[in-house]
Amino acid sequence: MSEIERILDVRHLKTDFFLENGPVTAVNDVSFHVNKGETFGLIGESGSGKSVTLRSILRLLRKPGKVVGGQIIYKERDLCRLSEQEMRGIRGREIGMIFQEPMTTLNPVQTIGSQIMESFKKSMTKEEKEKRAVELMQLVGIPSAEERLRSYAHQFSGGMRQRAMIAIALASEPSLLLADEPTTALDVTIQDQIIRLLRKLQRDLGMSMILVTHDLGVASEICDRIAVMYGGRIMEQAPAEEIFTHPKHPYTYDLMRSVPSMERKGSELYSIEGTPPSLDNMPAGCPFAPRCELADDRCREDAPELTSVNGEEEHIARCWHIDRLIEQAKYLKV
Amino acid sequence: MDEFTYILKRILQMIPVLLIVTLAIFFGMRMIPGDPALLLVGNRASDETIAAMRAKLGLDQPLITQYLLFLRSCLTFDFGNSLTLKAPVTELFRQKAVVTVSLTLMTILFAVLISVPLGYYAGLHHDQPAGAVINSISLVFVSVPEFLIGLLLLLVFALKLHWFPVGDWGHTLPEHIRSLILPSLTGALMTSSLVMRNISDNVVKVLSYDYVDFARSKGLSEKRIRNSYILRNVMIPAVTLLAMRMTYMLAGSIVIESVFALPGIGQMMLNAILSRDYSLVQATVYLFAIIVLVMNLLTDISYSLLDPRVKLK
Amino acid sequence: MKNMKKLSPAFWAAAAVLSVVLLMALFPGLFTRYDPIEQDILSLLKPPSADHIFGTDNLGRDVASRVIYSARLDLAIGFLAMLIPAVTGTLVGLLSGYYGGRVDAVIMRILDIFTAFPTMVLVIGIVAILGSGVKNLFIAIWLVGWREYARLVRSDVLVEKNNEYVAAARSLGYSDLRIMLRHILPNVISPVIVYAVSDIMMCMLMGASLSFLGLGVPTPTPEWGAIISDGKNYMMTAWWIITFPGIMLALTGISISIVGNELSKRLSRRH
Numbered sequence: 001m002s003e004i005e006r007i008l009d010v011r012h013l014k015t016d017f018f019l020e021n022g023p024v025t026a027v028n029d030v031s032f033h034v035n036k037g038e039t040f041g042l043i044g045e046s047g048s049g050k051s052v053t054l055r056s057i058l059r060l061l062r063k064p065g066k067v068v069g070g071q072i073i074y075k076e077r078d079l080c081r082l083s084e085q086e087m088r089g090i091r092g093r094e095i096g097m098i099f100q101e102p103m104t105t106l107n108p109v110q111t112i113g114s115q116i117m118e119s120f121k122k123s124m125t126k127e128e129k130e131k132r133a134v135e136l137m138q139l140v141g142i143p144s145a146e147e148r149l150r151s152y153a154h155q156f157s158g159g160m161r162q163r164a165m166i167a168i169a170l171a172s173e174p175s176l177l178l179a180d181e182p183t184t185a186l187d188v189t190i191q192d193q194i195i196r197l198l199r200k201l202q203r204d205l206g207m208s209m210i211l212v213t214h215d216l217g218v219a220s221e222i223c224d225r226i227a228v229m230y231g232g233r234i235m236e237q238a239p240a241e242e243i244f245t246h247p248k249h250p251y252t253y254d255l256m257r258s259v260p261s262m263e264r265k266g267s268e269l270y271s272i273e274g275t276p277p278s279l280d281n282m283p284a285g286c287p288f289a290p291r292c293e294l295a296d297d298r299c300r301e302d303a304p305e306l307t308s309v310n311g312e313e314e315h316i317a318r319c320w321h322i323d324r325l326i327e328q329a330k331y332l333k334v
Numbered sequence: 335m336d337e338f339t340y341i342l343k344r345i346l347q348m349i350p351v352l353l354i355v356t357l358a359i360f361f362g363m364r365m366i367p368g369d370p371a372l373l374l375v376g377n378r379a380s381d382e383t384i385a386a387m388r389a390k391l392g393l394d395q396p397l398i399t400q401y402l403l404f405l406r407s408c409l410t411f412d413f414g415n416s417l418t419l420k421a422p423v424t425e426l427f428r429q430k431a432v433v434t435v436s437l438t439l440m441t442i443l444f445a446v447l448i449s450v451p452l453g454y455y456a457g458l459h460h461d462q463p464a465g466a467v468i469n470s471i472s473l474v475f476v477s478v479p480e481f482l483i484g485l486l487l488l489l490v491f492a493l494k495l496h497w498f499p500v501g502d503w504g505h506t507l508p509e510h511i512r513s514l515i516l517p518s519l520t521g522a523l524m525t526s527s528l529v530m531r532n533i534s535d536n537v538v539k540v541l542s543y544d545y546v547d548f549a550r551s552k553g554l555s556e557k558r559i560r561n562s563y564i565l566r567n568v569m570i571p572a573v574t575l576l577a578m579r580m581t582y583m584l585a586g587s588i589v590i591e592s593v594f595a596l597p598g599i600g601q602m603m604l605n606a607i608l609s610r611d612y613s614l615v616q617a618t619v620y621l622f623a624i625i626v627l628v629m630n631l632l633t634d635i636s637y638s639l640l641d642p643r644v645k646l647k
Numbered sequence: 648m649k650n651m652k653k654l655s656p657a658f659w660a661a662a663a664v665l666s667v668v669l670l671m672a673l674f675p676g677l678f679t680r681y682d683p684i685e686q687d688i689l690s691l692l693k694p695p696s697a698d699h700i701f702g703t704d705n706l707g708r709d710v711a712s713r714v715i716y717s718a719r720l721d722l723a724i725g726f727l728a729m730l731i732p733a734v735t736g737t738l739v740g741l742l743s744g745y746y747g748g749r750v751d752a753v754i755m756r757i758l759d760i761f762t763a764f765p766t767m768v769l770v771i772g773i774v775a776i777l778g779s780g781v782k783n784l785f786i787a788i789w790l791v792g793w794r795e796y797a798r799l800v801r802s803d804v805l806v807e808k809n810n811e812y813v814a815a816a817r818s819l820g821y822s823d824l825r826i827m828l829r830h831i832l833p834n835v836i837s838p839v840i841v842y843a844v845s846d847i848m849m850c851m852l853m854g855a856s857l858s859f860l861g862l863g864v865p866t867p868t869p870e871w872g873a874i875i876s877d878g879k880n881y882m883m884t885a886w887w888i889i890t891f892p893g894i895m896l897a898l899t900g901i902s903i904s905i906v907g908n909e910l911s912k913r914l915s916r917r918h
Contacts (some may be wrong), residue, residue: 060547076485092553105544109566109642119552152642163549173552351760362776411683473908477900479852479872481859482893485879493883578765585768593879598847604860607775626764 007075007208008034008057013034014069015049015056017279018262024279026052026065027230034176039202040208041223041240043255047276049232050212054178057210058097059087068201074176092119092330096174100181102161112164115150119171136167141197159190163197167207168331170201177202183218195221215260218277220244228252231277231287232307238315248309248325249316251288286319336645341635348627354629356408358615360401371394373610374417390610396460398591404616419602420469420607426602433503434596437521438583439592440514442576444522454528454568457537465534472527481519481584484520484593485580501595521586525579532575536568570641578635579624668899681709682867683716686835692885701767702887704878708867713890716869721899724781724870725851727845728788733843735789735794737836741827743797744804754797761794770853771862779862788850795846796839803835844907848900853898861874871896 015027027049034040042050044271051147055061057072059079064069072079099105105156107115116133124132125315130149137145140163153161162182174317183191199222202209213219220240227237228251235248247253257270274291277283289295298320309315309322372379379387385435392403407413411620413423456468475483476555492498498516502509540546543562549559588600597599599618636643671678679700687707695702701711743754746765773787807813808831816826855872857863864870866877871892878888 055547060549060550062547088553090553095551097548097551098638099544099548101544105548107545107563107567109570109640111642112560118554118558154643168548168552178551186481268617353761359776362773366778367778463720465750473904474897474901477848477852478858478897479856479900481856481872482875482897485875485882485889485893489882490884524858543912582765582767585771588697588771589860592860603771603775604862607779608776608861615775619775621766622772630763 003186005036005037006033008210009073010053010057010070010197011051011073013056013072013197014271015052015061015068016066016068019280021280023204025282026232026279027056029070029138029195030229030232030234031070032227032234032237034208034210035224036175036208037202037206038224039199039211039222041219041226042210042229043214043219044229045214045276047279048229050229051180051231052119052232054090054180054210054212054302057178058091058095060097065091067243069196076262082105087294092169092172093231095176095178096169096172097178097180098162098165098169098182102158102165103153103185105165105169106161108153111150111152112156112168113151115168116171119168133167133171136170137164140164140167140170140203141193142167158186159193162190162194165200166194170205173205177207177209179211181213182211183213183215188247198222202305216255228255231282232279233287233318235288236317237306237331238309238317242315246315250292250294250325251298251323252317254291254293264282293322296320337635341631344631347626348624348631350462352408352620352623354534354613355620356405357467359619360404363612363616370610372614389499407617408620413613416606416611416614418606418611418614423614426459426614427599427621428601430597430602433596434584434591434600436510436585437514437587437596437598438580439516440511440518441521441525441583442580444518445525445579446574448478448522449526449533449572451571452526452539453533453572454565457534457541457568458536460538467525469531469534473525475527480520480524481589481593484517484590487516487520488575488593494553500615503597513594513596517590517596520593521583521590525576525583528579529572529575533568535571536571540564540567545553569635573640574633574637577636578630580633584622584625584629650898657905664898664902668722668895668902669720671715672722673719675712675719678715679709679712681712682698683708684867687759692881693887695887701891702885703866704885705881706867706889710874710888713874715896717871717874717892717895718899720868720897721792721851721855721866721872725847725855725903728785728792728850728854728897729843731769731789732792733796733839736793737800737832737839739793740797740800741804741832741835744801745808745823745831748807749903754801757869758794758797761791764847766791767851767853767918768858774857774862779857781864784854786850786858788853792846792850795842797840798847799842800835802908803838804831804884807831807834841907841911841914843854844903844910848903848907851903852896852900905908 011031013027013030014025014171016023016025030049030053032040032042041054045052052061054063055065057074057079058066059067061067067080074090074094079087080278082090091137100122106112113130115134116136117129120129120132133149134145137148142148142160148156155163156164162185168180177198183194186194188327198209198211201207209221211223223240225238226240226243227234228243228249229235230251235246236243236252236298238246238248243252243257245258247256251272254270254272259271272291283289283300285298285300285305286292286295289299290329292299302320304318304320306316306318307322309317348629369384369388371384371391373391374391375383375387377605385394392400395403395529411424416423416426417422419426431591448584452468456465459465473599488500499509499513503513546559546563549563583600585602590596591600599622603618603622605611605613608620657771669899684774685708687703687709690699691707692705693699693703693707699709701709702713703711704710704713739754739908743751764772769788769791770784772789774783777783777786810875812830813826816830821830854863855870855875857869859876861876866873874892875889875896876893878885881888
């Protein structure tokens with residue numbers, strides 16, 4: 001491996017929602033990058049700002065949300081500065097996106113085939129378009145694709161709809177795919193199929209991907225590097241292996257403990273006490289402090305910065321107690 | 335094939351409904367106190383005249399025979415002559431239907447022209463003053479009777495400004511159209527208020543669905559998103575509502591034709607009711623029922639054509 | 648108290664209009680000294696003046712007094728025409744939803760047949776068959792108006808009857824009637840009330856429209872639609888005859904709609 005190419009570089013992204021009682025910050029000073037050909041995971045509970053981050057990248061925020069600061073550098077261009085017209089050239093062709101709920105993401109009154117084909121170049125003939133659409137549907141594993149071309153979303157099962165949605169997103173061959181909880185609405189067995197499909201597509205097509213999920217199992221299967229978000233901030237970021245074996249942030253650690261796993265079968269499942277803070281009522285210090293077992297007065301008053309763990313550049317965490325955690329981790333087996 | 339069976343089934347289902355309609359018409363009218371023959375010939379008529387009129391109306395026959403005779407007319411669409419207008423009922427109905435059907439079509443046209451752009455705009459700006467203003471206006475037009483709006487339009491645009499004729503159906507097509515503008519505008523205002531609100535609510539709903547965001551994430555143009563994503567999904571319920579309002583408009587024509595003195599079915603029916611021309615009333619009510627049933631069927635068929643999720647079964 | 652504050656100015660204006668109309672309906676004598684039916688040959692078609700603030704009509708009757716006395720009949724038509732179908736429709740919906748099975752099937756079948764025809768078509772059809780007059784107007788609306796209530800209540804009862812409290816009430820041995828009326832009904836009544844308010848408006852407009860056509864209230868009974876019907880021939884020369892009842896009718900209709908809207912917002916927020 002020679003030089004690693006960064007396809008996306010998000011720097012100090014800040015997204016606010018302008019509500020009646022004033023603006024609230026949903027994404028606060030979030031920075032990360034995605035390398036070419038890798039899958040980057042953004043994980044966290046709902047309301048942590050991970051989906052808003054994703055929508056901010058493609059500028060698909062709904063009112064009253066707005067990016068108020070930072071840069072989103074994609075292939076040396078800052079997406080925040082592009083005109084709406086230029087942005088349209090980025091969407092689909094450069095960066096595609098798939099969503100959580102396939103039922104509401106597909107147009108109910110348009111055939112699946114037509115939803116795939118409307119992304120193709122106008123210069124293609126109808127036959128070429130249909131041929132390519134069938135190929136795409138086969139690629140994502142939709143059986144008897146030729147007949148399914150003229151089907152509507154309601155005639156598909158949940159898993160097939162998700163596959164169709166992926167085919168549509170792939171139609172204009174994006175270099176980067178944003179996946180917003182792509183498996184959450186599906187049955188467990190189908191979740192697994194979709195994850196494997198995404199991994200296969202990503203490898204075969206050399207795509208980069210950002211996967212947003214609250215499901216650590218999903219993230220562990222597919223992500224190369226992971227950032228954990230909480231209260232609109234990144235709490236910890238590290239290569240996937242590292243973060244799963246040596247979590248350095250109490251929140252990451254608690255998340256891991258609350259996932260059922262084979263090894264800990266039988267033992268009682270951990271659950272984090274309390275609820276995530278609401279955006280309009282953020283704690284003054286560390287956002288996780290009210291729920292953290294290690295929190296002290298400093299945590300409640302001062303928000304920690306992201307600092308590197310053990311001097312490793314790749315592993316950073318936002319906690320005053322990183323050292324204590326490094327100590328503790330020796331005794332705790334996750 | 336499925337569609338064909340469905341339509342056939344629906345047509346067959348109309349038969350019992352129409353049978354009930356004929357029963358209701360026939361026995362309903364027989365329940366009214368007073369002798370229709372007496373009403374027609376007047377109180378001072380001699381017994382012979384009354385008896386002759388009774389025979390002419392078939393009232394001297396047993397009730398069941400009378401009903402069967404009525405049923406035969408319903409099946410053959412031959413209702414004999416109107417007593418007051420002295421012409422075949424079916425022929426009268428056909429002549430007047432031209433006016434009423436044109437009125438209804440033009441009303442629909444106006445309703446679409448008013449409600450689609452305004453409803454779409456109100457939906458996009460539902461949280462802004464513009465949306466609130468449009469919604470308030472629609473509330474006014476739903477709460478004010480059509481005859482009042484009609485009279486107002488008539489007074490201002492026909493009687494004062496003389497832009498439109500009063501009670502003159504005319505002889506040529508442009509004249510017909512001109513005489514229909516105010517009446518159809520009157521009918522369209524209430525309907526567009528309802529449709530407008532429906533469209534506006536649905537725009538808000540559709541915009542909350544991910545498929546609009548998904549379409550944007552594909553890099554589609556705003557025009558394409560508007561046409562094949564937002565409008566198509568919004569128009570399906572709106573078209574159904576419009577089709578349902580169409581049957582209402584046929585009945586509403588009785589009010590509007592009366593305000594603007596248009597010679598349509600509504601006007602004819604009103605006169606028949608007021609002059610107690612029973613054969614004409616019976617026939618019009620029955621034919622009206624058939625039109626309503628057929629339009630209901632057409633509505634369902636068009637709904638299934640528009641919305642792939644709806645299957646005729 | 649907090650809720651009271653949030654009521655819009657439009658609501659208060661509407662409530663004020665309706666209070667005045669209600670007072671007119673209850674005590675018309677407080678508002679005018681003229682008899683609404685008495686004719687005065689010496690003052691035909693007089694424009695508004697200090698004597699007759701809304702002028703007089705073609706028979707020399709005081710328009711103001713006719714408009715004021717109309718309030719009683721118009722409100723009565725709206726309210727009574729709503730009330731009976733609301734009660735019967737609610738009961739039918741309760742029975743249909745609660746018992747389900749064959750009862751429900753039969754009721755739904757009847758409902759289907761009725762549904763084929765819009766309300767206006769049926770009312771005019773029934774009035775056409777029965778002849779004009781207030782009594783027949785009521786009969787027509789009563790025969791037709793229950794459908795929407797039955798449909799509303801039935802669909803809610805179908806959901807509501809699966810709740811635990813119904814099973815609990817049953818296990819206590821309460822009668823079906825008691826369960827339906829005391830336990831289920833309070834939980835399904837909100838949409839009925841919302842619909843009933845707008846129904847008052849629709850029935851009032853229906854009554855006024857039929858009177859306008861000459862199929863409702865007979866002359867010389869004062870009723871807004873009937874006054875407008877009589878006055879429309881004098882539209883050019885005596886604008887006041889139709890203008891004032893027109894304004895009253897429009898204001899009352901709009902006010903009921905505003906109150907109904909506010910009510911539906913409130914009740915839907917609570918759920």
